Amino acid sequence: MEKAKISPGQLFILILLFDMGTAILRVMAMSAGKDAWLAILLGTAGGLAIFWIYVSLYRLYPELPLTGYIRAILGKGLGWPLGLLYILFFIHGGARDLREGGDLLISSVMEQTPIIVVNAVMVLSIVYVLNKGIEVVARTAQIFIMTIAILGFLSIFLLLFAGVIDISRLLPVMGNGLGPVIQTTLKQTIEFPHEEVICFAMLLPYLNNREKGIRAGFAAVLTSGLLLSFSTALNIAVLGIDIAGRSTFPLLSTIRLINIGEIIQRLDVFVVLTLIVGDFFKVAIFFYAAVLAAADLFRIKDYRQLVLPIGIIILFVSMMISSSFIEQIEEGDVLLVTVFLWFGVLIPIFLLAAAGVRKWFGSRP
Amino acid sequence: MTLKKGFLALMMVCLLPLTGCWNYREMNELAIAIAMGVDKVQGRDEYNISFQVVNARDIAGIKATGRIPVNVYSGKGKTLLEAVRKTSQKVPRRINTQHMRVFVIGEALARKGIEEVFELMERDPEPRLTTRVFIARNSDAATILKTVTAVEAIPANAILGKLKITGRVLAESYETEMDDVIRGLMIKGGGPVISGIKLVGKGEAGEKISNVEQTEPPTDLYTSGMALFKKGKLVGWVKGDKARGVSWINNKMKSTIVNLDCETKKDAISIDIIRSNSKIKSEVKGEQPLIRIHIKEIGILGEALCPVDVGKSAEIRKLEQQWNEETERNVMAAVQTAQKLKTDVLGFGAAVERANPKAWKKMEKEWDRIFATCRVEVKVESTIRRTGMVSKPYLYEEKK
Incomplete structure (x- = not known):
């Protein structure tokens, strides 16, 4: 652990950027059809519940990160190997998002650039900022959230003025009944992106104000859910469910339709910036969680020694993880309800239960 | 310290290949x-x-x-x-x-x-x-x-x-x-x-x-x-009236000239549309859906080639009534053409889906057949707001 403090506001921004990072770019919940936005909204309720698990664990062990209280709850024999698995989970998660960001960037704007170049540049800049510490990451996020907010507002404004939004494309609401919406919520939108917030279980001990920080965390999960739902609804209202569902990068397709008087057009850079900033923070948080977990388990005093090695591992894992973007997406859907579900939800629930049992027996004379 | 130096060296090396775009x-x-x-x-x-x-x-x-x-x-x-x-x-x-x-x-x-x-x-x-x-x-x-x-x-x-x-x-x-x-x-x-x-x-x-x-x-x-x-x-x-009808139904009508008759002469008064807005609603009763097209339009009197006293609001009312009928005729011409060709280019299917998703599920597969026979009602509300730079045409004075 480094000696650093982050404020509740900074935590809010970090969770917000982390949640929206890659989710806002990709097609979400398309199995619910026109009601994708509704499924995301329902999923946010699940997201809040998942965050509640992390918060409860944090309240029990406010000084320890995830890998710390795993050992405190399960004992060293069981806790240490589980912590090791979490390092792998964080590295894998970071690598997946790195790959996804790189693939989107290449398929939309940098057609012929090799993916290793794009990913290496991204990893190097993250290595640099992580060397500076979590406080610098948080302050960088404070700067970039402004950029994203301005771009977001401007995009909505311009979409309105371009007259491409047609709300009737979202109708009828629940034309196929509630069934598909619930199914999508359970299979996809509760899990993604909310279960990845487990990374913040490593970061919560840095909070300088516990109660306010927890509230900020809940607010961030809720806000990101609302924004994701809104952007999905916007994509469908502009493109129609067919084009939005087929598109690899619907937000870009949406923004490309802006054409006001043949002058204000070609605003692709808005989305590309959002992609790069979002991906940066998503990978950085996974990366940092992995570094902290490794430093904690192997008792390394200065976590900085681990940043470059783990960065290189993430870079290479991102290259080897799948042979194509299609495979990456296919695997992602499976991993979401297996690996990510275990590490993000089931293990924390189990930990919470075990900690509860421990406390109950412990408090008895 | 060595990390810092290594970093610096790496950055310097990066400067060489990164001076421009890849492709x-x-x-x-x-x-x-x-x-x-x-x-x-x-x-x-x-x-x-x-x-x-x-x-x-x-x-x-x-x-x-x-x-x-x-x-x-x-x-x-x-x-x-x-x-x-x-x-x-x-x-x-x-x-x-x-x-x-x-x-x-x-x-x-x-x-x-x-x-x-x-x-x-x-x-x-x-x-x-x-x-x-x-x-x-x-x-x-x-x-x-x-x-x-x-x-x-x-x-x-x-x-x-x-x-x-x-x-x-x-x-x-x-x-x-x-x-x-x-x-x-x-x-x-x-x-x-x-x-x-x-x-x-x-x-x-x-x-x-x-x-x-x-x-x-x-x-x-x-x-x-x-x-x-x-x-x-x-x-x-x-083309012509039918094409205008398609524009009306698909809510793409921005402006056009509608000719109306006056007592003495056919197609003598031109109305210039300024704004138009149309909505399509549907009702499903049994097998047959009913389509309701509702058009609201605002226009000005553009030209009057016969002695009509457009200074009187009663005359304007009459013209508005005529204009409603003319719009309806255009719209129905477009509907009939589309129904004859059995192709729903007018967004009626989407209206049915919005109104009754369950009934739409049943109709979806043979929609082109149902579309060709579905009933359509048109309701037009038009308003003539102004008469341009003059009220009565000079032809009105001449005739007296």
């Missing part, structure tokens, strides 16, 4: 394709693609050379992408379609089916879905692209300008973007509506710059009606 393409290595045309090669299952490429130097203000402003290059292939790449044998630069504004489809291909044409446009990152689509009426797309036009040096801009202005003041055709067409192709039992562009005069003479060296170019391109599609196939053209 940069300089302006002087690009051929900007401003328009693209697709035709079917006769007798073979191949596409013929044509690009209208801008000669930047020949339209550059003072330095303009006065030579022909565009060149057209074509290539053939089984797929569109193959055809695009085949043109590289003829074009000295790399063709860039990022600035494509006009996309023309030959009528022969349109009658065979255009489903395949837009797949590349959606997949490739270069072309934009905001490109306007045209159907070359009675000709192939390549001929349209080869015609030199007056006023606008670049023919693609000329075509686009004509369509935009027609759409805004006459409403007998309107702009259709690629994304509209793609959405149209997905309509169950229906299809897209695409504006037509017609070659007038002799085709070959239009390919020379001499074509525009006369006050009235012997060969020119006019916008002409709208093509109605069923799935991907062109099934019929509408």
Whole structure:
């Protein structure tokens, strides 16, 4: 652990950027059809519940990160190997998002650039900022959230003025009944992106104000859910469910339709910036969680020694993880309800239960 | 410390390869394709693609050379992408379609089916879905692209300008973007509506710059009606009143001139529409859906060629009533045409789906059959707001 403090506001921004990072770019919940936005909204309720698990664990062990209280709850024999698995989970998660960001960037704007170049540049800049510490990451996020907010507002404004939004494309609401919406919520939108917030279980001990920080965390999960739902609804209202569902990068397709008087057009850079900033923070948080977990388990005093090695591992894992973007997406859907579900939800629930049992027996004379 | 030094060294090394974009393409290595045309090669299952490429130097203000402003290059292939790449044998630069504004489809291909044409446009990152689509009426797309036009040096801009202005003041055709067409192709039992562009005069003479060296170019391109599609196939053209009706129903009506009769003379009063808004609602009772079209429009009196006292509001009421009927007649003409062609180009299916998703699920599969017989009610509320710079026409004083 480094000696650093982050404020509740900074935590809010970090969770917000982390949640929206890659989710806002990709097609979400398309199995619910026109009601994708509704499924995301329902999923946010699940997201809040998942965050509640992390918060409860944090309240029990406010000084320890995830890998710390795993050992405190399960004992060293069981806790240490589980912590090791979490390092792998964080590295894998970071690598997946790195790959996804790189693939989107290449398929939309940098057609012929090799993916290793794009990913290496991204990893190097993250290595640099992580060397500076979590406080610098948080302050960088404070700067970039402004950029994203301005771009977001401007995009909505311009979409309105371009007259491409047609709300009737979202109708009828629940034309196929509630069934598909619930199914999508359970299979996809509760899990993604909310279960990845487990990374913040490593970061919560840095909070300088516990109660306010927890509230900020809940607010961030809720806000990101609302924004994701809104952007999905916007994509469908502009493109129609067919084009939005087929598109690899619907937000870009949406923004490309802006054409006001043949002058204000070609605003692709808005989305590309959002992609790069979002991906940066998503990978950085996974990366940092992995570094902290490794430093904690192997008792390394200065976590900085681990940043470059783990960065290189993430870079290479991102290259080897799948042979194509299609495979990456296919695997992602499976991993979401297996690996990510275990590490993000089931293990924390189990930990919470075990900690509860421990406390109950412990408090008895 | 060593990490810092290593970092610095790495950054210095990075400076060398990172001085530019990876696959940069300089302006002087690009051929900007401003328009693209697709035709079917006769007798073979191949596409013929044509690009209208801008000669930047020949339209550059003072330095303009006065030579022909565009060149057209074509290539053939089984797929569109193959055809695009085949043109590289003829074009000295790399063709860039990022600035494509006009996309023309030959009528022969349109009658065979255009489903395949837009797949590349959606997949490739270069072309934009905001490109306007045209159907070359009675000709192939390549001929349209080869015609030199007056006023606008670049023919693609000329075509686009004509369509935009027609759409805004006459409403007998309107702009259709690629994304509209793609959405149209997905309509169950229906299809897209695409504006037509017609070659007038002799085709070959239009390919020379001499074509525009006369006050009235012997060969020119006019916008002409709208093509109605069923799935991907062109099934019929509408123009005049019917085309206006289509604009009204699809809520694309911006302005047009409606002629009304007065007591002594037919079609003597012109109403100029300023604003119009239409809504389609549906009710499903049993097997047959009922479609309700509700149009609200505001206009001004544009011209009065008979002695009518438009200074009286009672007269205006009468005109409004006539205008309602005239609008309804146009709209019903469009509905009847679409029903005869059995293609839902008017968005009725979507209205049924909005009103009753369950009933729509049952009708969806045979919607083209149900559409052809469904009942349509039109309700028009029109208002004449002003009468221009005068009230009574001078003809009124003369007659006294």
